[in-house]
Every structure is written in structure tokens, then in C-alpha cells.
Amino acid sequence: MEGILGKKLGMTQIYAADGKVVPVTVVKAGPCLVVQRKTVENDGYEAVQLGLVEERPARKITMPRAGHFKKAGVPPMKRLAEFALAAGEEAKLGDEVKATIFAEKEYVDVVGTSKGKGFQGVVKRHGFAGGRATHGSMFHRAPGSIGSSAYPSRVFPGMRAGGRMGGDQVTTKNLQVVKVDGEQNLIYLRGAIPGARGGYVQIRRAKKG
Numbered sequence: 001m002e003g004i005l006g007k008k009l010g011m012t013q014i015y016a017a018d019g020k021v022v023p024v025t026v027v028k029a030g031p032c033l034v035v036q037r038k039t040v041e042n043d044g045y046e047a048v049q050l051g052l053v054e055e056r057p058a059r060k061i062t063m064p065r066a067g068h069f070k071k072a073g074v075p076p077m078k079r080l081a082e083f084a085l086a087a088g089e090e091a092k093l094g095d096e097v098k099a100t101i102f103a104e105k106e107y108v109d110v111v112g113t114s115k116g117k118g119f120q121g122v123v124k125r126h127g128f129a130g131g132r133a134t135h136g137s138m139f140h141r142a143p144g145s146i147g148s149s150a151y152p153s154r155v156f157p158g159m160r161a162g163g164r165m166g167g168d169q170v171t172t173k174n175l176q177v178v179k180v181d182g183e184q185n186l187i188y189l190r191g192a193i194p195g196a197r198g199g200y201v202q203i204r205r206a207k208k209g
Contacts (some may be wrong), residue, residue, distance in 0.1 A: 003204035051077035112194035
């Protein structure tokens with residue numbers, strides 16, 4: 001199984017065997033259920049669609065999605081994601097996938113949604129230096145010139161400006177699995193991952209490492 005769905009609980013630190021302090025992000029990974037099976041014969045590739053089982057089940061779902069879950073024989077779930085299957089790996093509808101698919105010292109990629117920052121200016125959004133704060137400069141955090149007037153009399157596409165920041169899909173690559181708690185479905189990942197506490201993430205086996 002290539003990966004699993006989870007929920008970010010927050011960051012803490014644990015002590016390694018040699019006494020070093022390791023900063024970790026705790027993710028409640030799974031349990032997940034197989035909702036759909038993709039095959040080479042029908043879809044052209046091998047994969048599974050997993051649904052994240054949560055304490056509060058999904059209540060308001062559309063009729064097409066309700067039929068989707070009924071066909072698989074599983075309860076309705078809010079979060080679904082597709083993961084590739086290795087060659088020869090078997091998975092049936094309703095199979096349970098837990099955090100124990102990962103092992104300690106394995107490397108993973110984490111896909112999440114970054115924190116939304118709202119509308120931000122060029123200093124925060126693009127790292128512009130801005131002007132000096134003293135001696136009456138009157139130029140502090142403004143964007144500055146965005147092009148010449150007479151020619152070309154337009155603003156070139158891609159001009160960096162203020163605007164909506166954050167709330168994007170972000171992938172953090174090559175994070176080490178420090179600890180796996182199979183009983184509580186917790187995975188401890190070294191370092192930070194995208195998103196706020198309580199955000200949904202996908203943990204996938206690292207493609208490069």
C-alpha cells in the first residue's frame with residue numbers, strides 16, 4: 001500500500017535512544033477502509049480508494065456518494081483519497097488499512113493544505129524588502145513600480161503583487177518516521193508538516209530519498 005489518510009494532531013518532542021531530542025509531528029493515521037478498487041482491466045492501473053474512519057461519521061452526503069459507499073459495503077466517510085498498489089498486492093472492498101503499514105526509520109512524503117493567511121501584501125507574500133523606516137522616506141511596504149507608462153502601457157503577466165496567500169496544497173518530502181503506535185494509530189514524523197492542527201493529510205511512501 002502506497003499510503004494512508006490521517007489527521008494532524010500537533011507537534012511535540014521525544015527522546016531518541018542516544019538521548020537526543022527529536023522534534024516530531026503526531027498524525028492520527030487511519031484506520032482507513034477500502035472504498036473502491038481500481039484494476040488494469042477496468043481502469044488501466046492498479047490502485048485503491050481509501051476512506052478515513054472518524055469518530056463522528058459523515059451525515060450530510062449526496063445520494064451518488066451514498067450509493068458509492070453502499071456498493072462497497074462500508075459506512076459513509078468524509079475524506080477519500082486514492083493510493084497506488086504495488087505489483088501483486090491484493091486489496092478487497094472493506095479491507096482495513098492501519099498505521100502499521102509504515103515502519104520506523106522509513107521515509108515518507110506528506111501532502112496537506114497549508115494555513116490560510118488571507119490577503120497579504122508583497123512583503124509577506126513575496127519577501128520584498130520594502131523601504132527604510134526612518135528619515136521621512138514615506139516608502140515602507142508598498143510594491144513600487146509595476147511597469148512603464150508609455151510603452152508597453154500594460155502590466156506583464158506574472159507580476160508579483162499583493163493577494164490571497166496560503167490555503168494551497170503543499171507536499172513536504174522525505175520525512176523520517178520516528179515512531180509508529182499501532183494500538184492508537186499514531187505516526188510520529190520528524191519535523192513539521194503542512195497545515196493547522198486538525199487538518200487532513202495524506203502520508204505516502206517517499207518517491208525520492
